[in-house]
Amino acid sequence: MTSFDQVGSAPRPQSLMLTFFGIHALGREVALSAGSLIEVFGQAEITEDAVRSTLTRMVKRGLLERHRRGRKTYFGPTERATRVLQDGHDRIWHTGAVNRDWDGTWTLVGFSLPEAWRSERHDLRSRLVWGGFGPLQNGLWVAPGTVDVPEVVAGLGLDSYLRVFQGAAAVGPTDARTVLHSAFDVESIAKGYEAFLTRWSTDAPQAGGTSALVRQLLLHADWLELVRQDPHLPAEHLPEGWPAAAAEERFHDLAHRCEEPARQEAATALDMIQAALP
Structure with missing residues (x-):
C-alpha cells in the first residue's frame, strides 16, 4: 500500500x-x-x-x-x-x-505589534506566509506582485498596526534577486x-x-x-x-x-x- x-x-x-x-x-x-x-x-x-x-x-x-x-x-x-x-x-x-x-510590482507590509502579543504576531505571520510574503527584515515583509492585503489579514483586527505599500522595481543598490534570496x-x-x-x-x-x-x-x-x-x-x-x-x-x-x-x-x-x- x-x-x-x-x-x-x-x-x-x-x-x-x-x-x-x-x-x-x-x-x-x-x-x-x-x-x-x-x-x-x-x-x-x-x-x-x-x-x-x-x-x-x-x-x-x-x-x-x-x-x-x-x-x-x-x-x-x-x-x-x-x-x-x-x-x-x-x-x-x-x-x-x-x-x-511578473510585472516588477512589489507589495510590502510593515508592522510593529506590542511585545506581549505573541499569538497575534504568529497569526499575522502565518497569514502573510499564506499570502506569498517573506520577511525582508525585522517588521518588513515583501511579496512579488500585487497582493490583496486586506483579504489576507481579514478578521485579525490588526489593520491599524499595518503599513502597506505597493510599488515598482527595486532600485540600486538593491536588486530583485537580492530581495528574493533575502526574504525567501x-x-x-x-x-x-x-x-x-x-x-x-x-x-x-x-x-x-x-x-x-x-x-x-x-x-x-x-x-x-x-x-x-x-x-x-x-x-x-x-x-x-x-x-x-x-x-x-x-x-x-x-x-x-x-x-x-x-x-x-x-x-x-x-x-x-x-x-x-x-
Missing part, C-alpha cells in the same frame, strides 16, 4: 480532509457520509478515531457542516471552507507553479519540488495496488501543500533549471492518469447527498 512514507512527511488529517472535499465536493453542493470517509481514509492509514475527531474539529472551526439523514451523518463544506477549497483549486490549476508574468528560502523551495519529483516517480502511483481514490488524494494533498508553501517567485530571477516546471508537469500527468479510475471508485465508494451551503 502507498503510505505517507512514500509521499513525504504525513499530511495533517485536516489537510487531507480539505483536499478530499476539494476534489469531490467543490462546486457540487454535496455532503459525504462519515462512514464512507472512514472507509476511504482507512485505506490511507488514517484511523477511524482520527477521522471522527478531525470531522468534529472541522465542524467546531466552521469548516464543515453536519447533515443528518436518519441514523447517518453527512458532512459538507461551509461557505468559509469553500473559499479555502477554491483558493487551493485556483493555485493548482490556474495560478500554476511557475511565475512567468529559495534553496528550500527548490528542494521541495525536487523531492516531489523523487517521491512521485513514474512508478510511484502504481505502488502496492493502492486504490486510485487514495493515490489521487495523496498526490493532490502533497502537491497542494507544496504550492501553498511556494510564494510564486518570478521565474526570471530564480536559478537556472528551476524544478517547479518539471514537478508541475509530473503532477498534471499523474493527476490525469488517476482521474478516471478515481472517479469510478468514488461513484461506488462515496455515500453522498445533495446539501446546499448553509
Whole structure:
C-alpha cells in the first residue's frame, strides 16, 4: 500500500480532509457520509478515531457542516471552507507553479505589534506566509506582485498596526534577486519540488495496488501543500533549471492518469447527498 512514507512527511488529517472535499465536493453542493470517509481514509492509514475527531474539529472551526439523514451523518463544506477549497483549486490549476508574468510590482507590509502579543504576531505571520510574503527584515515583509492585503489579514483586527505599500522595481543598490534570496528560502523551495519529483516517480502511483481514490488524494494533498508553501517567485530571477516546471508537469500527468479510475471508485465508494451551503 502507498503510505505517507512514500509521499513525504504525513499530511495533517485536516489537510487531507480539505483536499478530499476539494476534489469531490467543490462546486457540487454535496455532503459525504462519515462512514464512507472512514472507509476511504482507512485505506490511507488514517484511523477511524482520527477521522471522527478531525470531522468534529472541522465542524467546531466552521469548516464543515453536519447533515443528518436518519441514523447517518453527512458532512459538507461551509461557505468559509469553500473559499479555502477554491483558493487551493485556483493555485493548482490556474495560478500554476511557475511565475512567468511578473510585472516588477512589489507589495510590502510593515508592522510593529506590542511585545506581549505573541499569538497575534504568529497569526499575522502565518497569514502573510499564506499570502506569498517573506520577511525582508525585522517588521518588513515583501511579496512579488500585487497582493490583496486586506483579504489576507481579514478578521485579525490588526489593520491599524499595518503599513502597506505597493510599488515598482527595486532600485540600486538593491536588486530583485537580492530581495528574493533575502526574504525567501529559495534553496528550500527548490528542494521541495525536487523531492516531489523523487517521491512521485513514474512508478510511484502504481505502488502496492493502492486504490486510485487514495493515490489521487495523496498526490493532490502533497502537491497542494507544496504550492501553498511556494510564494510564486518570478521565474526570471530564480536559478537556472528551476524544478517547479518539471514537478508541475509530473503532477498534471499523474493527476490525469488517476482521474478516471478515481472517479469510478468514488461513484461506488462515496455515500453522498445533495446539501446546499448553509
